[in-house]
Amino acid sequence: xxxxxxxxxxxxxxxxxxxxxxxxxxxxxxxxxxxxxxxxxxxxxxxxxxxxxxxxxxxxxxxxxxxxxxxxxxxxxxxxxxxxxxxxxxxxxxxxxxxxxxxxxxxxxxxxxxxxxxxxxxxxxxxxxxxxxxxxxxxxxxxxxxxxxxxxxxxxxxxxxxxxxxxxxxxxxxxxxxxxxxxxxxxxxxxxxxxxxxxxxxxxxxxxxxxxxxxxxxxxxxxxxxxxxxxxxxxxxxxxxxxxxxxxxxxxxxxxxxxxxxxxxxxxxxxxxxxxxxxxxxxxxxxxxxxxxxxxxxxxxxxxxxxxxxxxxxxxxxxxxxxxxxxxxxxxxxxxxxxxxxxxxxxxxxxxxxxxxxxxxxxxxxxxxxxxxxxxxxxxxxxxxxxxxxxxxxxxxxxxxxxxxxxxxxxxxxxxxxxxxxxxxxxxxxxxxxxxxxxxxxxxxxxxxxxxxxxxxxx
Amino acid sequence: xxxxxxxxxxxxxxxxxxxxxxxxxxxxxxxxxxxxxxxxxxxxxxxxxxxxxxxxxxxxxxxxxxxxxxxxxxxxxxxxxxxxxxxxxxxxxxxxxxxxxxxxxxxxxxxxxxxxxxxxxxxxxxxxxxxxxxxxxxxxxxxxxxxxxxxxxxxxxxxxxxxxxxxxxxxxxxxxxxxxxxxxxxxxxxxxxxxxxxxxxxxxxxxxxxxxxxxxxxxxxxxxxxxxxxxxxxxxxxxxxxxxxxxxxxxxxxxxxxxxxxxxxxxxxxxxxxxxxxxxxxxxxxxxxxxxxxxxxxxxxxxxxxxxxxxxxxxxxxxxxxxxxxxxxxxxxxxxxxxxxxxxxxxxxxxxxxxxxxxxxxxxxxxxxxxxxxxxxxxxxxxxxxxxxxxxxxxxxxxxxxxxxxxxxxxxxxxxxxxxxxxxxxxxxxxxxxxxxxxxxxxxxxxxxxxxxxxxxxxxxxxxxxxxxxxxxxxxxxxxxxxxxxxxxxxxxxxxxxxxxxxxxxxxxx
Numbered sequence: 001x002x003x004x005x006x007x008x009x010x011x012x013x014x015x016x017x018x019x020x021x022x023x024x025x026x027x028x029x030x031x032x033x034x035x036x037x038x039x040x041x042x043x044x045x046x047x048x049x050x051x052x053x054x055x056x057x058x059x060x061x062x063x064x065x066x067x068x069x070x071x072x073x074x075x076x077x078x079x080x081x082x083x084x085x086x087x088x089x090x091x092x093x094x095x096x097x098x099x100x101x102x103x104x105x106x107x108x109x110x111x112x113x114x115x116x117x118x119x120x121x122x123x124x125x126x127x128x129x130x131x132x133x134x135x136x137x138x139x140x141x142x143x144x145x146x147x148x149x150x151x152x153x154x155x156x157x158x159x160x161x162x163x164x165x166x167x168x169x170x171x172x173x174x175x176x177x178x179x180x181x182x183x184x185x186x187x188x189x190x191x192x193x194x195x196x197x198x199x200x201x202x203x204x205x206x207x208x209x210x211x212x213x214x215x216x217x218x219x220x221x222x223x224x225x226x227x228x229x230x231x232x233x234x235x236x237x238x239x240x241x242x243x244x245x246x247x248x249x250x251x252x253x254x255x256x257x258x259x260x261x262x263x264x265x266x267x268x269x270x271x272x273x274x275x276x277x278x279x280x281x282x283x284x285x286x287x288x289x290x291x292x293x294x295x296x297x298x299x300x301x302x303x304x305x306x307x308x309x310x311x312x313x314x315x316x317x318x319x320x321x322x323x324x325x326x327x328x329x330x331x332x333x334x335x336x337x338x339x340x341x342x343x344x345x346x347x348x349x350x351x352x353x354x355x356x357x358x359x360x361x362x363x364x365x366x367x368x369x370x371x372x373x374x375x376x377x378x379x380x381x382x383x384x385x386x387x388x389x390x391x392x393x394x395x396x397x398x399x400x401x402x403x404x405x406x407x408x409x410x411x412x413x414x415x416x417x418x419x420x421x422x423x424x425x426x427x428x429x430x431x432x433x434x435x436x437x438x439x440x441x442x443x444x445x446x447x448x449x450x451x452x453x454x455x456x457x458x459x
Numbered sequence: 460x461x462x463x464x465x466x467x468x469x470x471x472x473x474x475x476x477x478x479x480x481x482x483x484x485x486x487x488x489x490x491x492x493x494x495x496x497x498x499x500x501x502x503x504x505x506x507x508x509x510x511x512x513x514x515x516x517x518x519x520x521x522x523x524x525x526x527x528x529x530x531x532x533x534x535x536x537x538x539x540x541x542x543x544x545x546x547x548x549x550x551x552x553x554x555x556x557x558x559x560x561x562x563x564x565x566x567x568x569x570x571x572x573x574x575x576x577x578x579x580x581x582x583x584x585x586x587x588x589x590x591x592x593x594x595x596x597x598x599x600x601x602x603x604x605x606x607x608x609x610x611x612x613x614x615x616x617x618x619x620x621x622x623x624x625x626x627x628x629x630x631x632x633x634x635x636x637x638x639x640x641x642x643x644x645x646x647x648x649x650x651x652x653x654x655x656x657x658x659x660x661x662x663x664x665x666x667x668x669x670x671x672x673x674x675x676x677x678x679x680x681x682x683x684x685x686x687x688x689x690x691x692x693x694x695x696x697x698x699x700x701x702x703x704x705x706x707x708x709x710x711x712x713x714x715x716x717x718x719x720x721x722x723x724x725x726x727x728x729x730x731x732x733x734x735x736x737x738x739x740x741x742x743x744x745x746x747x748x749x750x751x752x753x754x755x756x757x758x759x760x761x762x763x764x765x766x767x768x769x770x771x772x773x774x775x776x777x778x779x780x781x782x783x784x785x786x787x788x789x790x791x792x793x794x795x796x797x798x799x800x801x802x803x804x805x806x807x808x809x810x811x812x813x814x815x816x817x818x819x820x821x822x823x824x825x826x827x828x829x830x831x832x833x834x835x836x837x838x839x840x841x842x843x844x845x846x847x848x849x850x851x852x853x854x855x856x857x858x859x860x861x862x863x864x865x866x867x868x869x870x871x872x873x874x875x876x877x878x879x880x881x882x883x884x885x886x887x888x889x890x891x892x893x894x895x896x897x898x899x900x901x902x903x904x905x906x907x908x909x910x911x912x913x914x915x916x917x918x919x920x921x922x923x924x925x926x927x928x929x930x931x932x933x934x935x936x937x938x939x940x941x942x943x944x945x946x947x948x949x950x951x952x953x954x955x956x957x958x959x960x961x962x963x964x965x966x967x968x969x
Binding site: 060064065066067068069071072075089090094095097100101103104105 | 531532533534535536729730731732775781783784785786787788790867868905906909932945946947948
């Protein structure tokens with residue numbers, strides 16, 4: 001039974017989505033931070049190495065005051081390493097790659113900022129500095145500063161962060177898909193269990209595979225046992241019902257025999273009444289034989305129905321019974337039969353406790369009668385109406401005198417086509433009564449007779 | 460050769476000055492939108508690179524012409540018309556590969572023969588820059604043996620007599636310009652010269668103002684300059700500052716103004732060190748300065764620091780002849796002992812340029828200073844042209860000039876004292892100095908060369924032929940409309956205008 005609630009997988013996914021996004025963002029920020037720290041540290045260290053490498057050569061140039069050559073060297077380094085270099089001597093800018101105007105002016109020391117790994121970090125630059133001197137030589141009073149813009153490193157870190165974010169989102173999306181699949185797999189035992197529970201409402205014997213989860217397997221076994229118990233209980237209930245219906249059938253039989261027996265007694269009385277003329281006596285004697293036949297038939301039929309075919313009620317779909325009945329009739333008909341049989345069934349199942357074999361024979365009897373009475377067409381239909389399941393056989397024949405209905409239902413009617421007693425309707429009626437239902441006659445919409453088997457559907 | 464910075468070489472008479480100023484104020488002289496006006500103290504006296512001996516001519520020359528090499532703003536040697544070059548291991552053979560897209564203003568390609576012809580001209584007897592190129596092999600011999608060759612259309616070979624490391628700087632300097640051989644010798648070429656620089660000659664006007672008008676060269680190998688037109692306008696310093704304040708000019712870089720000049724209240728101030736030394740040169744061939752003792756005493760008595768502090772307070776004291784930033788610069792004053800002797804009785808005539816804005820005050824200061832120390836000294840403000848004539852003729856006893864550097868090497872300054880140099884203003888003849896300079900030129904080891912320069916400088920200092928006054932700091936005024944202006948450490952002559960532009964609201968392009 002489907003409901004509007006989301007599936008377990010969707011529920012899990014929805015609940016986890018904020019965490020997935022949060023984790024992706026957190027991981028990307030963390031990795032960007034680590035990358036930035038690592039690359040800034042690496043760059044600071046590299047800058048210091050460059051200054052250390054330049055210092056001896058610049059010391060020579062500082063000694064001779066060769067600014068043009070110093071500028072060539074500094075600009076060469078600037079172009080290759082994207083950094084600015086300033087050589088300061090006696091607090092004056094001697095050479096600078098930043099601006100010509102800055103040279104021979106007082107040098108403004110950069111703001112100290114944060115000092116890590118031997119370099120300073122302010123808002124815009126990594127600042128490193130080193131005295132300019134020969135290895136082991138005296139100081140010239142000169143300092144070499146490097147200014148490496150933070151921008152490119154931070155942009156790189158941002159790029160790494162974005163890549164990481166995209167990657168982690170992709171991974172989380174992929175893992176979410178895998179999780180959904182895993183959840184679906186994990187839910188299969190539950191679905192199996194669900195089917196087992198659904199199977200409780202059917203009477204069909206269904207084999208089921210063991211569930212590979214211990215707790216659920218215990219539940220499945222409990223359900224199987226419960227189903228067996230329910231089946232047994234249903235059968236016992238069906239037996240009880242059958243016994244009750246049998247008792248009712250006997251009661252009905254006794255009731256139905258009352259009138260024929262009363263008629264028989266009257267005929268016997270007439271046949272031996274000296275005051276009645278011989279013709280009347282002879283007719284009465286014939287009626288005695290006929291009525292005796294009817295009584296014997298009804299008793300035989302009842303005995304046969306109750307002894308040979310015990311009622312076995314099963315709650316199954318009536319549509320199957322109706323289809324099978326139509327199929328049986330088609331099988332029994334000649335292949336060139338002209339009369340048409342149409343079957344009208346509802347889309348939904350109609351589950352009623354019934355004995356499919358007996359009920360089929362009742363429906364077949366009605367169809368035989370319908371075909372016999374019809375001109376061209378017989379319709380077999382099934383519908384639910386006001387809590388009753390109605391199996392209807394309608395024909396386009398001449399119809400039936402309703403006053404004769406009870407005679408035919410009791411098995412005392414004469415067949416119009418064959419010179420014999422018409423027992424089909426009474427047999428069908430008996431079967432229906434054993435089901436707790438009844439047969440109702442109406443005029444058919446097709447113009448002929450319509451016999452409805454009405455069975456009460458359990459709420 | 461020394462050049463005086465910041466002052467007119469060609470002197471206008473007062474009427475002319477007044478007339479030009481009045482004309483400046485006329486609406487027709489308001490700068491046309493998008494036209495860059497650079498004020499100069501003089502229009503070029505010549506547009507022939509081998510005759511350029513003055514700043515005004517060199518400014519124009521650097522705009523119209525290019526050489527094989529050039530200097531960046533920070534003195535880095537860069538290829539100009541040459542895209543690459545190589546030097547033989549012995550330093551004597553230089554080979555240049557010309558750019559395939561280098562063209563002259565008439566569209567003709569710059570080829571090897573043009574470079575050879577231009578450098579040959581520099582070695583002509585009439586060339587005023589010959590001294591920079593006499594290191595070329597065969598410079599003193601027949602042309603057939605000259606060490607200049609075009610190996611093919613794009614390859615030029617220069618052979619030197621001996622290795623001369625500063626020669627690359629000479630080729631990057633203001634005199635080593637390449638001209639089209641095919642048209643170079645035609646009469647009147649330099650009236651409408653053809654070069655390969657960022658700007659082409661358009662016309663020269665005398666009214667309403669004296670202008671040299673240059674136009675953007677679209678085919679410039681580094682890309683067309685952003686300025687469509689650049690005008691050099693001749694003005695005095697006073698006219699120029701007035702014009703700057705009223706928005707009639709965009710650039711006063713030709714005048715290294717002091718930092719406190721009121722003109723900086725409008726416009727932008729761009730400062731830069733500049734490789735120059737203001738000196739009072741002493742002629743060792745003219746009495747009483749024939750005596751080194753007299754020269755030393757004069758140097759001791761003249762209050763150089765007082766002069767600097769009073770008239771150029773933002774300049775740096777000059778403790779030596781070489782400007783800061785070059786090998787041989789002296790950062791601190793040496794302990795000075797009182798020289799022996801007394802001032803001579805002979806009259807000393809110290810000439811100073813009349814065009815200096817405070818020439819009268821300078822005259823008063825120097826006369827007062829010297830006379831107080833017992834010198835019979837007159838300070839004479841003199842027209843620049845006349846001053847230069849006496850400088851060349853070595854007729855002045857003492858003179859005030861600015862020594863500028865054409866290429867960033869102490870050799871450029873020191874060669875002025877070489878005996879054989881016709882520009883040796885001091886008349887000094889010192890064999891030891893000559894020897895040190897000769898040896899330094901061929902020395903490829905930097906430290907050894909600098910040691911030789913140090914020796915030479917010591918000899919110059921001992922000879923006391925200069926009183927070192929100060930090293931100026933350039934303060935360039937440019938209009939607020941100007942973008943991309945970058946000073947050059949050498950001099951304003953080398954400022955590149957290829958990337959200079961005007962803002963859109965001043966008529967600059969997008």
